[in-house]
Amino acid sequence: MKMTKRNGVFAVVLAGMIWTFASCSKDDDTIPANIEGNAIEVAQASTIAKPGTTVSVALSFADPGNGTMLVIHRDEAPLRSVPLQDGQTSYTFEDILPADLEEGDVVPYAFFIADEKNTITSDASAFEVSVALYDEITIGSSPVYQIELPEDGIIETGKVKLAAGRKYWLPHSVHFMSGTELQMEAGVELYMNTETGETYDVVIDEGARVDVTGTATAPVVVTSDKLLRDQDAEPGDWGQFNIKGEGNGSSSGHVEYLRVEYAGDRGFRLQGVGSGTTINYVQAYRALGEGIMPTDGDVRMKYLVATNCEGGGFRFGDAYAGYVQFAISQTTSFYDEVEAFTIRETASPVISNVTVVGPGEDVDDTHGMRLRANSSGKVYNSIVADFPRRGLRLNDKVTVTDLQGSTVFAYSYIFNVPRDPYRDDTENGNPFRGYLDAENVFQNPFFNNVTGFEDNDEDEPILATIDGIGTTSYIPQTVKNSAFNPASIHAFFSEANYVGAVSEAAADWTKGWVRDYEGNIHQ
Template identity: 30%
Template sequence: MKKIAAFLLLGSFAFSIGCKKSDSSPDPSGGGNTGGDVVNPATNTVDIRGVIKADRKFTKDKTYRLRGYVYVTDGATLTIEPGTKIVSNKDSAGVLVIYRDATIVADGNADNPIVFTSNETTKAPGDLGGVVLVGQAKGNNNHTVIEGGVDAAFSAFGGTNDAHSSGTLRYVRIEYAGKAVNPGDEINGLSLYGVGSGTTIDYIQVIRGLDDAFEFFGGAVNCKHLIAYNCADDDFDMDDGYRGMIQYAISIKDPKFTDAKGTTGDISNNFEVDNVNPSNGFQLSRTPITAPTLSNFTAVGPNNASGTSTDYGYGMRWRRGARFVLANSIVMGGQKAGLDIDDDSTANYYKNDTSRFYNSFLHSVANNFQLGNSSAVKVYDVASLQAKVTGNDLSAVYADPAAIKLTDPFNTAAPNVKPATGSPALSTAGKFDYRGLTNAFFDKTSFVGAMDATNDWTAKWTVWNK
């Protein structure tokens, strides 16, 4: 036994010498699995690298530091106890990838959320890479590989199983995420690639992210209780044929904070929803078509506050062949426009009643309604769009956001989107009588927006002023 122990000790020493490389590079060949951890006894921090191929548990009595890209694969389950903290330093911007046949069980609670965050004394967006779930549900191959510099061995995603489960994320905060490898090639706060409806995503807050808060690349995952807070790019970005349902979500924008756009012409929005990018050579009708069904969102833009970044765009940008239903929601404070529809097919979907902004409230600093390019204008006009939204789709337009009477929605340090006494959000019952809204997934609310006056589902587990 002593010889075996000595051999193991020697092997551990050799492993530590062999791992002297750039921690920001993928390391698919080893580390971070069984016996390769480096533990700092002074801080009780465990360094995690490389590939996890066997079941593993992160416990709340330790802090776990992601060093570069960490891949969970080969059918392994990563379990993370409630109250556990997973950190990253800016020199490696750690990324946790739950790959196609693996599972995560990160099941926190309101008193003990699981937190992914920066390990820096002075914390900044990009200190953490982000969290990536990779499933086996259908997409339309608009993206053929995962963005953000992941190793080629772990870059494929999707499949044919829309009911596939990648596990559970519940009561989880993701702070200071975002990793830009190249323009348009980034890790987001929470990236969901081909994730199936068997996955549970509930009570997730993404805070001060350098890129998108939530991005859905195809798949059919359903989510509840999502918060995008002070993130630099789009808060809810959907493409590649995403067809899931989401209820109860909050989007808050810091007026002065956007990511570096360069000369791309990109802008930051509360919603940006595409089917495919035509520059990839695809028809906008490529199937499956991006067609989310969304209810009870409160999306708050910068509202032209002092110092608002010129890169802020729209409350909603629907384009490139996407269809949608957004119901029982409040979209307010959009900078350049409130409801923007680009491209002829996307405009036709709205014109023909396939898409709807339904039973909701809209306010914008500039145009409440916009057809954003000549292709959309060919099939529709702004006056007809407005008439349909406010007529057939039963949505209301507000010139003054104060008339919506939310408690303190534009206070980015301590936002409060709860309806105040007398708010029309409380006297407008939710409507769940159109297409996917009839699904049992949706709670049938007596109000519009993300919350009513009494049930604060953000209590205890969230943080603000970051």
């Protein structure tokens, strides 16, 4: 049975109930004026209960007189009528909830008085029951719902639903098998157990479905339970949020406004996820390894953020062949000699409007973007800035020809990288920085931010910069326009003929839901 969800229009619904009941009056088909003094007082406005259990609430009212009735509706439909005795001023209502209710369902009740003619003689009074399937426990000083799982953590049938605005605690890993579903509504906070010394994962298997429906003001958050225990949360406190798809074109569901915090080697992990899946607005915050890592599949994603992930912000691997637009990798500290943004193996993503900012020019070696192995990625309208060396590095068998070739880095900016801003380890040069032609004239076939070479030395490119972009900021002071519009590639891409993930402060899509590098919600 599906009960009414919380919707803020209960008064309108009750008015409809009253009209329906009054229209059945034996002598009058209009609603008479309410009789003053017949108001029903409900001892409490709401309660929380499990399906199949008995709920009760005390009602009180002035003596409505002999022959009157207490009329009760549940879920917008008549439930029962109770004759009232002369002089009666109270009643304890009890009802058994249907056994098939879901987590977060809301069961609304309405109470009002009717006279001997079945005419409503009071305003309706409301009471509602919010359904919770799980027991409430306390961690630190915070009440949370403990999710009940099979001992092995494997969900073989049905759906696990986490209701809007609630806090949950996951005692160990959970693995959703084919045909099952994880549903997480806006404002859900899922705390992962850190007390056993093991790390736990959330895994959506091939053929299973995930439905994460956060909002910009109420994102879904998966994080460390140390935050409840008044302890310092750390990268690696738990494992990964892992979605496994069925390959190109398949659908694993929908993810929107999800923040994954303090995860392990791979924070937000996608394996074989197909383009039928919707993924928008995801942040990986302080993962121990890579923040966001898709391999295989062709899922298309927008509005992605990786913040201070110790193994790099993004890694695109294996045969991943999806589209990505509007992505930010921000690293404000040195963790290891890693790349913030890597395309490797045979991956062939098409990517536009990326901003990759590093920890500064003077830290130990850490790098911006790397294209390696047999990959053939295409990157447009992007920014790489504030790294000590190797803004863009080419490795292995990466092949570059021209704008129509298999590997492209174009209409983009690299700056504040003092050593090897355009690095080549393929022995073929790095065409993305431009070159001097036979007449010693500078050519820039990929339209990047190189404006020439110091003393005509191709290892010393002169780089245009963008004000406002740096280690602690991914937002330019003003829009930096681009001659390239990614919408010309495919209908997936939005119109964005500017450089970087965020065009300007007025269009900042990270406000309200992204945790910044200092740990605060970005406002």
